[in-house]
Amino acid sequence: MKWLWATDIHLNTANEAEALQFYESIRQADADALIITGDIATGPGLARYLRVLEAALRMKIYFVLGNHDYYYDSIAAIRNRIPKQLSGSPYLSWLADSQVVPINSEVTLVGHGAWGDARLGPALNTPVRLNDHVMIEELAGHSRSKLVGLLNDLGAEAAEYLSKVISKALETSRHVLVATHVPPFREAAWYQGEISDDNWLPHFSCAAVGEILLKLAQQNPDKEITVLCGHTHGRGYYEARENLRVHTGGAVYRYPQIEAALNIEGSSIALNRQHNPRQE
Ligand SMILES: [Fe+2]
Numbered sequence: 001m002k003w004l005w006a007t008d009i010h011l012n013t014a015n016e017a018e019a020l021q022f023y024e025s026i027r028q029a030d031a032d033a034l035i036i037t038g039d040i041a042t043g044p045g046l047a048r049y050l051r052v053l054e055a056a057l058r059m060k061i062y063f064v065l066g067n068h069d070y071y072y073d074s075i076a077a078i079r080n081r082i083p084k085q086l087s088g089s090p091y092l093s094w095l096a097d098s099q100v101v102p103i104n105s106e107v108t109l110v111g112h113g114a115w116g117d118a119r120l121g122p123a124l125n126t127p128v129r130l131n132d133h134v135m136i137e138e139l140a141g142h143s144r145s146k147l148v149g150l151l152n153d154l155g156a157e158a159a160e161y162l163s164k165v166i167s168k169a170l171e172t173s174r175h176v177l178v179a180t181h182v183p184p185f186r187e188a189a190w191y192q193g194e195i196s197d198d199n200w201l202p203h204f205s206c207a208a209v210g211e212i213l214l215k216l217a218q219q220n221p222d223k224e225i226t227v228l229c230g231h232t233h234g235r236g237y238y239e240a241r242e243n244l245r246v247h248t249g250g251a252v253y254r255y256p257q258i259e260a261a262l263n264i265e266g267s268s269i270a271l272n273r274q275h276n277p278r279q280e
């Protein structure tokens with residue numbers, strides 16, 4: 001089977017020609033399904049962009065949401081609205097509601113967007129501020145310490161969700177593919193070929209998810225976990241354990257691209273990054 005992976009496509013920043021080129025590259029690849037690891041658009045237009053994408057591709061699209069998908073909106077409103085706006089779609093599937101998607105008899109897909117959870121790096125003192133903390137209703141207008149608490153809670157919620165679905169997936173499959181937005185480890189927070197500066201780490205890693213991934217990988221040495229993430233817009237790879245691999249996808253605003261093709265056979269997933277001159 002051939003699945004495709006794209007991340008941080010930020011469709012609201014692409015002009016029509018660039019968007020059409022992206023859709024055409026996916027159609028040409030003749031794949032079975034597409035995984036998108038977040039930052040698809042921004043809140044108010046999110047459902048519309050997803051509907052355009054599905055009309056252009058007419059293939060299964062499994063996605064998680066990134067921080068930008070909540071911009072000009074609220075987390076609660078998006079979580080409430082998106083399932084209703086996409087209901088009845090034969091192609092679009094938000095990896096929420098405890099979904100465990102069988103890819104074949106040995107490989108399953110689960111996902112959650114997660115958050116930069118302010119556990120790593122100097123969360124209280126970093127000079128780095130994200131637009132998240134202005135543009136997302138729940139995160140706006142707080143003191144630094146209150147904000148760090150909220151981000152810690154969002155990370156814990158993501159970790160709890162993923163712990164539950166990954167455990168469930170491991171019961172029936174040898175290899176679990178985890179789609180998330182924010183890198184779960186410092187070593188996966190790639191930016192321009194290097195690990196992100198410490199000041200970015202509070203916002204570029206979801207350490208709570210990293211902890212549960214390590215635990216589950218250790219408890220299941222005969223199983224494999226492969227993580228796909230994005231958010232930092234820098235390509236990279238990190239082998240956290242022999243059976244726990246993390247691929248971080250690259251992205252450039254305005255130019256949505258296929259990040260990789262996943263060739264899935266039996267329990268093995270071979271990931272082939274696509275040529276992208278803007279990333280190399
Ligand atoms: Fe992004």
Ligand SMILES: [Fe+2]
Nearest residue numbers: 039066067231
């Ligand atoms: Fe992001």
